Amino acid sequence: MAFQIVRAAPPPAPLLRAENVSLEYGAVCATHEVSFDVYRGDRFVLLGPSGCGKSSLLKAAAGFIKPAGGAISIDGREVTGPGPDRMVVFQEFDQLPPWKTVRENVMFPLLMTKRLNRHQAEERARHWIAKVGLAGFENAHPHTLSGGMKQRVAIARALAMQPDILLMDEPFAALDALTRRNMQEELGRLWEELRFTLLFVTHSIEEALVVGNRILLLSPHPGQVRAELNSHQFGLASAGSVEFQAATQRIHGLLFGGVEDASGAPEAATINTSPVISNVILAHAGIHAEYPITRSMDPRLREDDGAGARADGNVSRIAEKA
Ligand SMILES: Nc1ncnc2c1ncn2[C@@H]1O[C@H](COP(=O)(O)OP(=O)(O)OP(=O)(O)O)[C@@H](O)[C@H]1O
Numbered sequence: 001m002a003f004q005i006v007r008a009a010p011p012p013a014p015l016l017r018a019e020n021v022s023l024e025y026g027a028v029c030a031t032h033e034v035s036f037d038v039y040r041g042d043r044f045v046l047l048g049p050s051g052c053g054k055s056s057l058l059k060a061a062a063g064f065i066k067p068a069g070g071a072i073s074i075d076g077r078e079v080t081g082p083g084p085d086r087m088v089v090f091q092e093f094d095q096l097p098p099w100k101t102v103r104e105n106v107m108f109p110l111l112m113t114k115r116l117n118r119h120q121a122e123e124r125a126r127h128w129i130a131k132v133g134l135a136g137f138e139n140a141h142p143h144t145l146s147g148g149m150k151q152r153v154a155i156a157r158a159l160a161m162q163p164d165i166l167l168m169d170e171p172f173a174a175l176d177a178l179t180r181r182n183m184q185e186e187l188g189r190l191w192e193e194l195r196f197t198l199l200f201v202t203h204s205i206e207e208a209l210v211v212g213n214r215i216l217l218l219s220p221h222p223g224q225v226r227a228e229l230n231s232h233q234f235g236l237a238s239a240g241s242v243e244f245q246a247a248t249q250r251i252h253g254l255l256f257g258g259v260e261d262a263s264g265a266p267e268a269a270t271i272n273t274s275p276v277i278s279n280v281i282l283a284h285a286g287i288h289a290e291y292p293i294t295r296s297m298d299p300r301l302r303e304d305d306g307a308g309a310r311a312d313g314n315v316s317r318i319a320e321k322a
Helices: 054-062 102-112 118-131 147-160 177-194 205-211 242-256 299-303 305-312
Strands: 016-025 028-038 043-047 069-074 086-089 165-169 198-202 214-219 224-230 278-281 317-320
Touching: 016 054, 028 054, 028 069, 028 214, 028 224, 043 054, 043 205, 054 086, 054 165, 054 198, 086 147, 102 118, 102 147, 118 147, 147 165, 147 177, 177 205, 198 205, 205 242, 214 242, 224 242
Parallel strands: 043 198, 043 214, 086 165, 165 198
Antiparallel strands: 016 028, 016 069, 214 224, 224 317, 278 317
């Protein structure tokens, strides 16, 4: 006898929700009514050219700036200021107090927030320093470390707090190409092991594809949502492949101009998102329709992964204005 489903389980609520977020600096409108949802385990990337408000959105999620309109919430609670549930890694190498050793830097927020006593904080710090590959450097001071090592310390310090979400603002932008690649790999390795939730800002299309499983494209002046892409099929291993390059070009097209359809004819990229996001299979403007979806933390995508995969085994989706 076949079962009949009378009520489907409700989809999980997003961990972080940005609803119509408008950010202003005096007369400067940094973003206008930007909305997106980040689910637990997502590697959600904000991608766009300079001035599209990526950093401002991340700062608003961190609670450093307050929206002029709309709201950001974590687990249903409105963000009204910074909190240990949202740890930030910045681009700058000077985010580590130089007078503190690596161990003291990692211990600092644990002690400041009274999460742990000194002994426990030392244990926790040792664990995370080893996890980011810096065992043996516990007593080093930041000025003796390379840029990549300093970023590892910043990541260890953030993850040691076990935040609900890790916020990273162009964390690898100031690194040389090789170190940047290593750090992307390291971040991917950490995520595979720990499955933390990540909100990551970059202006590099390649980095967005390598790091993210979902990408929000933003256009500038003021920052507005251009499109939302599902990108988990890419990683460092696929960087440089024909498909990866095609995806890069298509994202470039979405950000900066017309999108070429299958016939090669340019098509205006008018795709946008809204709080209610519907998935459409991206056939013509689509980002790499050649890959099966392997996993998604976004229940909306997960929901029809099966159907999509069954349909042709090679779908990508883009969220469009509902
Ligand atoms: N402190 C500030 N005071 C005034 N305007 C600001 C300030 N910070 C950002 N802006 C403006 O807000 C807009 C968005 O800036 P934001 O730094 O968020 O963009 P971004 O996409 O992160 O750019 P970039 O990649 O160059 O860092 C820009 O027009 C910028 O000039």
